Every structure is written in structure tokens, then in C-alpha cells.
Amino acid sequence: MSFNDVIGQEAAKAQVQAWINAERLPHAILVCGPEGTGKRRFALELAKACCCHAGGTDACDACSSCRRVEQLAHPDLHLLVPAAPRSARKAKARDEGGEPEDPRAPVRDFLDGVAAPAGGNISVDLLRRLQDDMGYAPVEAPRRLGLIFNADMMHPAGANALLKVLEEPPRRAAFVLVTAAPERLLPTVLSRCQRLTFRRLRPDEVRAHLTRQGVAGERLELAVRLGAGSLDRAARVAGGELDELRDQVEQFLTASIEAQTTRYWELLDPLVAGGDRAAVQQFLTLVGVHLRDLFLLAHDRGDEVALLDRRPVLLALATRLDRGRLEQAAVEVDRANDYLGRNVNLNLVLTDLWRALSGAFTGRQAVC
Numbered sequence: 001m002s003f004n005d006v007i008g009q010e011a012a013k014a015q016v017q018a019w020i021n022a023e024r025l026p027h028a029i030l031v032c033g034p035e036g037t038g039k040r041r042f043a044l045e046l047a048k049a050c051c052c053h054a055g056g057t058d059a060c061d062a063c064s065s066c067r068r069v070e071q072l073a074h075p076d077l078h079l080l081v082p083a084a085p086r087s088a089r090k091a092k093a094r095d096e097g098g099e100p101e102d103p104r105a106p107v108r109d110f111l112d113g114v115a116a117p118a119g120g121n122i123s124v125d126l127l128r129r130l131q132d133d134m135g136y137a138p139v140e141a142p143r144r145l146g147l148i149f150n151a152d153m154m155h156p157a158g159a160n161a162l163l164k165v166l167e168e169p170p171r172r173a174a175f176v177l178v179t180a181a182p183e184r185l186l187p188t189v190l191s192r193c194q195r196l197t198f199r200r201l202r203p204d205e206v207r208a209h210l211t212r213q214g215v216a217g218e219r220l221e222l223a224v225r226l227g228a229g230s231l232d233r234a235a236r237v238a239g240g241e242l243d244e245l246r247d248q249v250e251q252f253l254t255a256s257i258e259a260q261t262t263r264y265w266e267l268l269d270p271l272v273a274g275g276d277r278a279a280v281q282q283f284l285t286l287v288g289v290h291l292r293d294l295f296l297l298a299h300d301r302g303d304e305v306a307l308l309d310r311r312p313v314l315l316a317l318a319t320r321l322d323r324g325r326l327e328q329a330a331v332e333v334d335r336a337n338d339y340l341g342r343n344v345n346l347n348l349v350l351t352d353l354w355r356a357l358s359g360a361f362t363g364r365q366a367v368c
């Protein structure tokens with residue numbers, strides 16, 4: 001793989017190649033932008049290009065250096081990813097019969113698109129060790145590279161340790177921080193980084209990628225529209241992974257429209273019990289997509305809907321609702337999702353959403 005395999009993001013690629021060409025790689029780079037846009041792969045390609053023996057601005061993908069970066073075994077490459085909470089790691093080790101895990105396995109999973117573990121973090125110990133390692137002269141590459149994935153999940157004390165290194169960076173070292181939530185990083189860390197901002201992919205870019213993977217027909221179009229610029233999400237839609245969730249979202253909407261409190265909580269309780277904010281956010285994002293489609297159908301714009309395969313069901317729902325209420329409900333869902341991103345209590349947000357949604361749909365004040 002090389003930069004060519006990172007879809008789109010031409011500005012970020014050009015910037016990195018200009019840095020490498022001028023031999024002026026910054027000491028700290030922040031790769032940020034929405035989930036599923038190729039940031040993780042890009043960071044690894046950046047490392048490969050910087051270490052490649054061929055000396056160009058892109059990896060040759062054939063030399064021993066490129067191969068070792070790809071195997072996550074290059075001596076000058078240090079990779080950090082968030083780990084699950086200690087209790088979850090112990091349980092996993094017990095389930096697997098106490099076999100020690102290959103330390104590269106979580107990083108590999110991460111590069112394959114596995115989501116960060118809920119409640120996990122990048123520990124202080126790991127960040128301090130990285131700080132120490134980066135202080136040594138590189139073994140063979142022009143510089144040591146420290147890649148920190150989901151940098152927003154750094155333990156606060158660890159982030160402070162990192163800040164100290166960034167204030168006086170070792171001469172032959174560069175840090176690459178990758179995150180979809182740069183606002184959760186310390187402003188002092190942010191101000192030390194050169195920023196590369198990834199954008200959502202265009203529908204034609206996602207469509208071309210999925211077509212190469214053999215996705216076709218209505219499933220392809222559904223994946224492009226529901227993917228909303230995220231390759232991961234589009235691939236999950238194409239693979240049918242979100243089908244069950246979509247069913248639940250449809251039931252959730254019906255429950256909200258019909259003011260069925262018990263059903264509303266039955267659908268949300270498993271998500272709330274797990275405390276997985278990202279899962280709740282994904283659920284509400286999908287609720288937002290449904291509401292947008294209902295709005296389009298109510299305005300005779302059925303050809304623009306994202307959920308192509310559910311058009312008849314949505315149309316039946318749309319005829320029961322007035323347009324103003326749909327708009328209001330969409331605003332309420334957006335607001336709830338925004339609160340979730342700001343760490344407001346999960347139960348509180350969903351209780352408020354229940355009141356707001358049933359109020360929007362029935363025009364009455366709801367009781368929880």
C-alpha cells in the first residue's frame with residue numbers, strides 16, 4: 001500500500017509529500033477529521049514514506065523498511081492505541097486461556113477499522129514509555145516516529161507528559177496524533193501540532209471504492225447514501241452489519257410517534273446499560289437519517305432518500321406526520337446527539353429526548 005491507496009484527501013497527501021521532499025517534517029502532526037475517512041491508514045503510510053529506503057516522497061512498498069512498517073515491526077516506529085479498561089482485559093485473557101496477547105494485535109485491529117474500546121484509554125505508563133523511547137537516536141530511519149491513534153483518549157496525566165516532550169521535542173523524532181475529536185485534546189497540545197484536516201469523502205469516491213470491492217445495485221447506492229462520507233460506515237452498510245440496527249431505529253421512531261414509553265426504553269435500555277455513548281450516538285445518527293428521509297418524502301422528494309430499500313415503510317409513516325413536527329423532531333435528535341458528544345449524562349439526555357420527541361409528534365407534553 002502507499003498514499004495512492006488512501007482514498008481522496010489530496011491536500012493532506014500533498015502537504016506531507018512537500019514536507020518529506022523539503023526534509024522538513026514537523027515534530028508534531030495532528031491528523032484529524034471525521035471517523036471512517038482513512039486517517040489511520042494515512043498515518044501509517046506517512047510513517048512508511050518517512051522510513052522508506054528508496055528515499056522518495058511515497059513508500060516504495062518493497063524495501064525491508066516498508067515491509068517492517070507494514071508488519072508493525074520497524075525499530076523506529078512506536079504505535080499507541082487505546083486499551084480496554086483493565087477489568088475487560090483480564091476477562092478477555094481468562095477467556096482465551098491466559099495466552100499472552102501479541103502486543104501488535106490491538107494495533108493491527110485498529111488499523112483494520114476496529115472501534116476504540118468503550119471506557120478505555122491510552123495509559124500514562126504507555127505515554128511515558130513513548131516519551132523515553134523517542135529520546136533515543138533512531139536505529140536506521142532519519143527519525144523516530146510516534147503514532148498515537150485516538151489521541152483524544154490519552155489519559156490526562158499522560159497528555160501532560162506528552163506536552164512536555166512537544167515543548168522540547170527530541171531532534172530526530174516526530175509525533176503523529178490521530179483523532180476524530182481534536183476538541184478533546186489539550187489546547188496546549190493542539191497549538192504545538194501542524195494540522196492535517198481530513199474531509200468526508202465524496203459520494204463518487206465512496207461509490208468507486210465499494211464498486212472495486214464488488215458491491216453493486218441497490219445495496220451499493222444504500223451504502224453510499226447511508227455512509228455519509230465515511231468508508232467504514234459505507235462498508236458496514238454494504239455488508240449488512242447495520243440492518244438490525246436500522247430495524248430497531250424504525251421501531252424506535254414508531255414508538256416515539258405513537259408515544260409508547262415502554263417500547264422506547266426497551267429499545268434504548270441495552271445501549272444505556274452498556275454505557276456506550278458511541279453506540280447511542282450511532283443510533284441517534286441513524287434516527288436523524290430516518291427523520292431526514294421522512295421529511296424528504298413529505299416534500300415529494302422521494303428520489304433523494306438515503307434508505308432506498310425502506311421507502312414504502314417510510315412513506316406510510318410520513319403520511320401520518322405533519323412537516324413542521326418532523327422538522328422539530330430532527331432538531332431534538334440533533335440536540336441530543338450534541339449533548340452526548342459533550343459528556344452530558346446519558347439517561348438525562350434520553351429522558352429529555354423522549355419528552356421532546358413525543359411532544360413534537362403528538363403536540364402534547366409527555367410524561368416519562
Ligand SMILES: [Zn+2]
Pocket residue numbers: 051052053054059060061062063064065066
Ligand atoms: Zn520502501
